[in-house]
Amino acid sequence: MKVCQLCAVDFTLRNFLLPLIDGMRKEGWAVTAVCSEGPFVDGLRRSGYAIDTIPIARSMNPWSALRSTIALIRYFRRERFDVVHVHTPVAALLGRIAARIAGVPLIVYTAHGFYFHDEMHRAKRSFFVALERLAGKLTDLMFSQSAEDAADAVQEDIVSSDRVLVIGNGVEVARFNPGLADSKVVRRSLGIADDAFVIGMIGRQVREKGVAEFLQAARIVAEKYPEVIFLLVGERLASDHAAGIEAEFAAAKAILGERLVAPGLRSDIPECLAAMDLFCLPSWREGMPRTIIEAMMMCKPVLATNIRGAREEVVPELTGLLVPTRSPGELAAAMSRFVSNVEFGRRLGAAGRERALLLYDERKVVALQVERIRQVAILRGML
Numbered sequence: 001m002k003v004c005q006l007c008a009v010d011f012t013l014r015n016f017l018l019p020l021i022d023g024m025r026k027e028g029w030a031v032t033a034v035c036s037e038g039p040f041v042d043g044l045r046r047s048g049y050a051i052d053t054i055p056i057a058r059s060m061n062p063w064s065a066l067r068s069t070i071a072l073i074r075y076f077r078r079e080r081f082d083v084v085h086v087h088t089p090v091a092a093l094l095g096r097i098a099a100r101i102a103g104v105p106l107i108v109y110t111a112h113g114f115y116f117h118d119e120m121h122r123a124k125r126s127f128f129v130a131l132e133r134l135a136g137k138l139t140d141l142m143f144s145q146s147a148e149d150a151a152d153a154v155q156e157d158i159v160s161s162d163r164v165l166v167i168g169n170g171v172e173v174a175r176f177n178p179g180l181a182d183s184k185v186v187r188r189s190l191g192i193a194d195d196a197f198v199i200g201m202i203g204r205q206v207r208e209k210g211v212a213e214f215l216q217a218a219r220i221v222a223e224k225y226p227e228v229i230f231l232l233v234g235e236r237l238a239s240d241h242a243a244g245i246e247a248e249f250a251a252a253k254a255i256l257g258e259r260l261v262a263p264g265l266r267s268d269i270p271e272c273l274a275a276m277d278l279f280c281l282p283s284w285r286e287g288m289p290r291t292i293i294e295a296m297m298m299c300k301p302v303l304a305t306n307i308r309g310a311r312e313e314v315v316p317e318l319t320g321l322l323v324p325t326r327s328p329g330e331l332a333a334a335m336s337r338f339v340s341n342v343e344f345g346r347r348l349g350a351a352g353r354e355r356a357l358l359l360y361d362e363r364k365v366v367a368l369q370v371e372r373i374r375q376v377a378i379l380r381g382m383l
């Protein structure tokens with residue numbers, strides 16, 4: 001089969017979709033990725049991936065959305081794909097509209113996390129639910145990383161239960177192996193003492209990831225525990241429309257100084273996690289956060305917010321702790337539990353790895369998707 005994997009930006013393609021593309025290619029399918037032009041495209045092409053670039057709108061500006069949709073319709077008609085598989089909210093909406101107009105036989109959508117969530121204003125939430133419901137009528141098969149999202153999809157009449165499949169999320173087990181990563185190497189390269197207690201976070205440096213709350217909690221904890229270092233890995237992408245946290249970072253840096261380490265975007269994520277004693281993700285909304293799974297694989301206890309996805313991954317008091325969103329005080333109190341009881345964190349981290357090995361092996365997640373698409377294609381006479 002000829003398959004298109006569509007997302008908005010090359011960051012998503014590089015960091016989340018390559019294992020699926022590799023799995024489909026092993027099946028013998030011809031896979032082309034489509035996204036906006038970006039800094040990672042050339043490198044991915046050199047690695048052997050077929051990539052076509054089309055400007056994909058990331059906001060709901062009507063004119064930008066219309067231009068992207070028209071470009072996708074023309075592209076799909078020319079390439080005559082058997083399957084178009086869409087990812088990320090706006091690209092998924094526009095891609096499904098374009099694929100249906102272009103007559104693509106099989107349209108697949110992966111919900112990495114619905115844009116609407118419980119804390120959203122009711123009118124705004126209703127609007128985004130309506131968009132998902134509209135796009136759902138154009139969807140032949142939906143994959144949901146989160147079981148809660150799958151339940152919402154049926155309850156909100158986005159798709160019927162026979163068209164949605166919970167696939168979960170996963171990471172490369174061989175790469176996220178705590179036995180292979182030397183924490184001291186990363187610590188020393190970042191100027192962190194071997195005996196420091198490190199609380200870390202990995203993610204886009206934007207407000208909805210809870211970075212401001214992380215920084216506020218860090219200031220609270222730092223007053224009581226001078227040996228704690230805060231490691232903030234990631235950056236705000238040039239293509240990111242979410243609100244940044246520059247002012248909050250500057251204020252925290254002025255107080256914490258060298259105790260706040262922010263090396264920016266890194267490729268050595270297993271090593272960065274190895275350097276941490278506690279992984280923290282105080283996000284406002286998620287799908288099925290991969291960083292939590294990565295931390296669990298690396299034997300790290302997890303402190304996260306009690307939101308969909310995160311609460312499916314973290315078992316309170318067994319593999320980590322959950323706190324309310326936008327609550328820096330409770331976040332700080334939970335951080336302090338781990339700082340004051342290192343053995344507690346080690347015990348939770350070990351249990352987290354066992355759970356991750358059981359549930360979050362990337363190979364199983366990919367195989368589940370490939371098999372389901374293959375089944376539907378056979379039923380439709382496409383294979």
